[in-house]
Amino acid sequence: MKKIILLLNMFIISVCSMALSIEEGKITDFVGNSVEAREYKRIIAIDPAAVEVFYMIGGEKNIAAIARTTTTKIWPEDKTEHLPSVGTITKPSIEHVISYSPGLVILNPMVAGFGETLKARNIPFIVNGGNNFDEILNNVSVYGVLAGREKEAAKVRSEYEEELGDLREKVEDKPLGLKGAFLFSTSPLMAFNSKSLPGQVFNLLGIENIADNLPGGRPIISAEFMIASNPNVLLGAMGIFKKEDIVNSNPFVKDTEAGKTGNIAIVDSDKILRPTPRIIEVVRELYEELSLES
Template identity: 55%
Template sequence: MKKLVALVLTILINSLVYALKIEDGFIVDSKGNRVEKKEYKKVLILDPAAVEAFYLIGGEKNIVAIADTAKNPIWPQEKTKDLPKAGTIMKPSIEQVLMYSPDLVILNTMSEGFGESLKARKLNFIINEGNSFEQILSNLEVYGVVTGQKENATKIVENYNLKLKNIKEKISKKPLDIKGGFLFSTSPMMVFSPNSLPGQIFDTLGIENIAKGLPGGRPILSPEFLLAENPDILVGSMAIKNKSDILNSNPVVKQTKAGQKGNIMIIESDKILRGTPRVIDALEELYQELSNVK
């Protein structure tokens, strides 16, 4: 029984830590989908984070098409804006996918159901997922194999690990020691949980997450709860575009420390919430900006 429990715990831990991993000659995602471990010449990517990862390691030549993100640009925008499109992230087009004859399709969690259409047509696919710094950098190593840029990917991962270590050391010497909420929406007021990428960002910065202990990935905050927690800062992203959207979302907001002191911040979602190493680049900038919050 002890061995069985240990095995189950190991499986659970691995699924949480590694979104993509290499196992017995296969690339395996967190949902159990697997493809052969090799370079793929014609990759169709329906996840913006994976597109950015390919460009970061020099594997863009392997991309045949991407998903249209409409309002949110994909880095590096001057190069990705002209790439062929195969539908949107939420509504990929199977007809357009087939038109490009990809040897691998990369989905994200929002288009996970599209995998059934790909499976029916015997198309290789995996799901990209990056909910932590560790997952993001692990994925980058896997994409080094997929693009034939393994050596380059390994060097970039090493550099980002060092950068992340240095940032954490800097923050540990002077943590922010403030309380905050990372808002997903204002109506209703929903926040990211500590187990999300925004939650890890808060934890790394030394910000106490008011969502700690609340059930769900994006719990809804009641006015009473928000007032009781009385956060020092409120950070908005996703569909929240203006500070006034947060301030005017509920009269209680203006009664909190964040509202009274004007500690309201808007962050571009593609810069800090997309699961790519650019999150680590933005982490230090965010720390500097929040250092003056009282």
């Protein structure tokens, strides 16, 4: 239970984030930190989403070091696994950070407080954000400035904006007509609401989110409510690693339409919870899979 609560708290912090913005020669994050809007040659990325975007736009040469994840991978794994580390995203080492003499540090929202440690040592930093598709794509442009890759970032952003537009048209032309839940944990059974990234995925796909009828940011779904709602699709992420965990930990799931048809799946957390354009690829794959099953 303690692990679930910790994961929940960290996730709530992350999904309350907003996109980075550029104004009057400054890049500002959602908590008001700002740095000069220019290229930085030595960046420490204590945020996996930032690392992935730098690789997407060809700006990895600007990364001096990263922070490791403990349960997920950082794309592209074959390259990021060889990058120097300053600790984990939840426990970065200030000594290691200092040793790389960074021009800029990009923090994950879960460790925004680490910024005070950086500030005390006059190390510039910003906190990454992005809680919907538009904010995620906006951040691509910001990282293009930080990496001196504005043209490449504009190309990546344009490609994903086109893919997002195409997907929206497909959903409009052929709605899935589904209702379900995107589950956060199985013990207790908790779900993402529409304000989260997984909830945004449901919104884009036109899937009715049964968790929106319940109070709280990450509501607990009771057996009675699950049976009464009778979802025909259940997806799991975060603290759920096998679809069998959903069924075996909660026998009443078998009585739902999703349980009877086996329309239950797990989505990689590093793809569905990380605010990078890769999430758009995941949504497209989900739509194609669910279209075949609906």
